[in-house]
Amino acid sequence: MKILRIFLIIFVSMSLSQLKSDEKNNELKNKILKNVRCLICQGQSVYDSESDFASSIKLIVNKKINEGISEDQVYKFLRDKYGDWVIYDPELNKNTYILWLLPLLLFLLGGAILAKNLIFKK
């Protein structure tokens, strides 16, 4: 009876940890798919699309996550195949400097003009 109880505890704890790991993988998969653009749909992520292209990407992402590949490596794989455009959240590189830095520059410029005017008024 004692042995049976121990087995039961081990079985339940293993099932729970498996369930937790599946849930974690699912969350990661959905996060990635929401950040991947469906290239044959207009304005849809792969997560939202049911196209053949999206289904294939879903399968690939699922496979990569099950293999233990990290989120960044999945993005890198997709970027290698389809370019930066496939990811909604582009990384900082020579093609995206303006995209990332222009708002910051405009913000700083605006702040400088505002500060100058306020100081000048005083």
Place this chain on the structure above:
Amino acid sequence: MKNKINILIIFIFLIFCFTIFYKGLDNPNIYTPKTNDQKNLPIFKVKDFITNTDIDLTKVFAEESYYILNIWASWCVPCRKEHPLLMELNKNKSIKLIGLNYRDNLNNAKKFINELGNPYTQILIDADGTKAVEFGAYGVPETFLIDKNKKIIRKFVGPINKKILKEIESIIK
């Protein structure tokens, strides 16, 4: 004087915005893939259409020759349109055609080949579309030109036409 400088700055800013938006009008709002980026051939195992056995992709592209990888499906209407051109390309001995059957019913695919002819040296099966993703494809039909160094040198999205056929022939000359 200060007012004039402010107006000039605003004017230059507006011209800058106008130029960016005006240039943006010419850009298509749908995805246009880069078609002449050189990429290495992916490495994976794939099922053969005839024998239904797993083979390494490196063995499929083993010879020192130019290769065409054509992604096709029996349900794809543009694939029917480009098929006669593939049959014509098959006559060129300095290139080998490999077919990748995409998300298809095997019986329908066999009927398609029996009806229209087989231009391919070998046909591979991509039942779930994941092999096409490895090549960076996003639909059917799509055609890749692979050089003797096993690099994908050109990608043709959509059905090939006579102009593309001439382009391929001029590259492999």
